[in-house]
Amino acid sequence: MTWPLPDHPELHEELLAAYGDPARGYHDSTHLAEVLARVEELLAMLPVPAPDAVRLAAWFHDAVYTGEPGADEEASAGLAERSLAGVVDPDLVAETVRLVRLTATHDPASDDLAGQVLVDADLAILAARPERYLEYRSGVRHDFAHVDRDDFVRGRTRVLEDLLARPRLFHTPPAQAWEAAARANVADELRALAIVRHWDTGESGAVEFVDVDGFTAGSPAVVEADAAWPAAYAELETRLRTALGPLALAVEHVGSTAVPLPAKPVIDVDLVVPDPTDEDAYAQPLRDAGFVFVLREPGWHEHRVFRGSDPAANVHVFGPDSPEVVRHRLFRDHLRAHASDRERYATAKLAAAAATDADEDVMDYNRRKEQTVREVYDRIFCADPWLAAALTGSTPARASR
Numbered sequence: 001m002t003w004p005l006p007d008h009p010e011l012h013e014e015l016l017a018a019y020g021d022p023a024r025g026y027h028d029s030t031h032l033a034e035v036l037a038r039v040e041e042l043l044a045m046l047p048v049p050a051p052d053a054v055r056l057a058a059w060f061h062d063a064v065y066t067g068e069p070g071a072d073e074e075a076s077a078g079l080a081e082r083s084l085a086g087v088v089d090p091d092l093v094a095e096t097v098r099l100v101r102l103t104a105t106h107d108p109a110s111d112d113l114a115g116q117v118l119v120d121a122d123l124a125i126l127a128a129r130p131e132r133y134l135e136y137r138s139g140v141r142h143d144f145a146h147v148d149r150d151d152f153v154r155g156r157t158r159v160l161e162d163l164l165a166r167p168r169l170f171h172t173p174p175a176q177a178w179e180a181a182a183r184a185n186v187a188d189e190l191r192a193l194a195i196v197r198h199w200d201t202g203e204s205g206a207v208e209f210v211d212v213d214g215f216t217a218g219s220p221a222v223v224e225a226d227a228a229w230p231a232a233y234a235e236l237e238t239r240l241r242t243a244l245g246p247l248a249l250a251v252e253h254v255g256s257t258a259v260p261l262p263a264k265p266v267i268d269v270d271l272v273v274p275d276p277t278d279e280d281a282y283a284q285p286l287r288d289a290g291f292v293f294v295l296r297e298p299g300w301h302e303h304r305v306f307r308g309s310d311p312a313a314n315v316h317v318f319g320p321d322s323p324e325v326v327r328h329r330l331f332r333d334h335l336r337a338h339a340s341d342r343e344r345y346a347t348a349k350l351a352a353a354a355a356t357d358a359d360e361d362v363m364d365y366n367r368r369k370e371q372t373v374r375e376v377y378d379r380i381f382c383a384d385p386w387l388a389a390a391l392t393g394s395t396p397a398r399a400s401r
Helices: 009-019 029-043 051-060 071-084 090-102 113-127 130-143 149-165 175-196 229-247 279-288 323-337 339-355 362-382
Strands: 250-254 267-272 292-297 303-308 313-318
Touching (some): 009 029, 051 090, 051 113, 071 090, 090 113, 113 175, 149 175, 175 362, 229 267, 229 279, 229 313, 313 323, 339 362
Parallel strands (some): 267 313
Antiparallel strands (some): 250 267, 292 303, 303 313
């Protein structure tokens, strides 16, 4: 790592020690080395008027890191200002400090070439190889271990969505070659975050009932697993595919009857259609096939529910990108493979049904077993590195360490 002030080795060592703090996750000496390498790569191709300011800003930009966005950049800028005073020209100090502060927003002006180089180098990790990007994700979670996991998932989702909403992630012409890989990585991380996000029952907003007046009151009847459930599902799948033809992109048996384990004697089916909001395309054909349009939940992945009878069924309509379809499949397959969680969930279901009063409904039943469902999901997620990176904050070992 090139140090631009060879006459001041003590400052060099101080910064190396800061980035080498073993408590750090992503914002460590590996990140520093990667940013410095990208800075030199871009400086070699671009006429930046004060290249040493960019180099110094790269060294100082994460010198202070506590996981407090904005405050950390300001503290790092202050450290640069104090450390460089009397060491380099005041104009170079001022430019270095300005550039460090710019890393709080990553939004340089169109005529700020120095700022563009630093910001592009700092965000170059977004275009990393998939395995390095996975390390980056886990390292970021480590750095924000003080943040509750659900708050982290929501906050990280907002950050990434804001990045994708930008017309471009990189500003300098050479770095724009990284754009496609970066957007693919960010979109992939957003998919993982959507899968691991827990939704509280009712969090999605208002439920809009369509052909019915509301949920049926009373404790749900949970019965022992029935060997007839797979055949009942097969019949339902045939009816759904016949009714919708190519609009039925996927039909899958999910829920407890698919495991199987004790359940309400109602077959849960995930039906994937091209666009759940285009109800004109599929609602009437499903009605014609004997299904009742129960409700829509626009705030929860544009979820729709249709009810079937003979056999009794709940058909959950989602779009092709819905994370809930993935969650349902993961949950089903995990319970099929893990007897301990299968038994734990069966016990929770029976207890929830027994506790649900006559004046309550299925949503109250769902709330009572929600904690067990979350615990099972978290075990599923932590077993998959792609999903676990959003949750555990454990940084994989690197060859450079």
